[in-house]
Amino acid sequence: MQILSEVSRTLGEYLLLPNLTAADCVPARVDLSVPVVRHRPEEDPAIRLAVPLTSAIMGAVSSPRLAIALAQCGGLSFLHHNQPPAAQAEMVAAVKRHKAGFRHSDINTTPAATLGEVTALLNAAERDTAVVTGDGTGRGVFLGSSPPVTSTPAATTCPTRSAPACGTPQTWSPPCRRSRCPRRTP
Secondary structure, eight states: OOOOSSOOOOGGGOOOOTTTSOTTOOGGGOOOOEESSOOOTTSOOSOEESSSOBOOSOTTTOOHHHHHHHHHHTOBOOOOSSSOHHHHHHHHHHHHHOOTTOOOOSOEEOTTOOHHHHHHHHHHHTOSOOEEESSSSTTSOEEEEOOOOOOOOOOOOOTTSOHHHHOSOOSSOOOBOOTTOTTBOO
């Protein structure tokens, strides 16, 4: 470790003074990109990051969700190597499948599906809404989404949940998703 003899500065100590800063010094022209691999000074690096952000190579830190977030801002995420190759491949596939602004749905149905079919589908998957597509697949033309399927109005409580979450009588109760709950919808 080397101790610098000069005075250390923080970002708050710098000030851009009017009429002393060049006119072309605007945020759009600031380049934060950094090379990821070694390169000769006269050559461009083979790989550059738009921003100098990467994730730590730790199993608890590097996840597909973090990799997607870093990629969206121009960073890079590393996968932890102490997991089976199939798990690593699934994490990479999850990141590559991500389309910014799009949500993938596992629960899809057609416009011709009955309410009973949609309810059975949602209960089996323990979800609240389903996506309605033209052909009933995740790749079909999006037509809308089903409203949340709820139970009939009743002033009941859930005996398997703790008091603060569900212990007081309610005028309306959504279907309970716990497998041993008597209010679980069929």
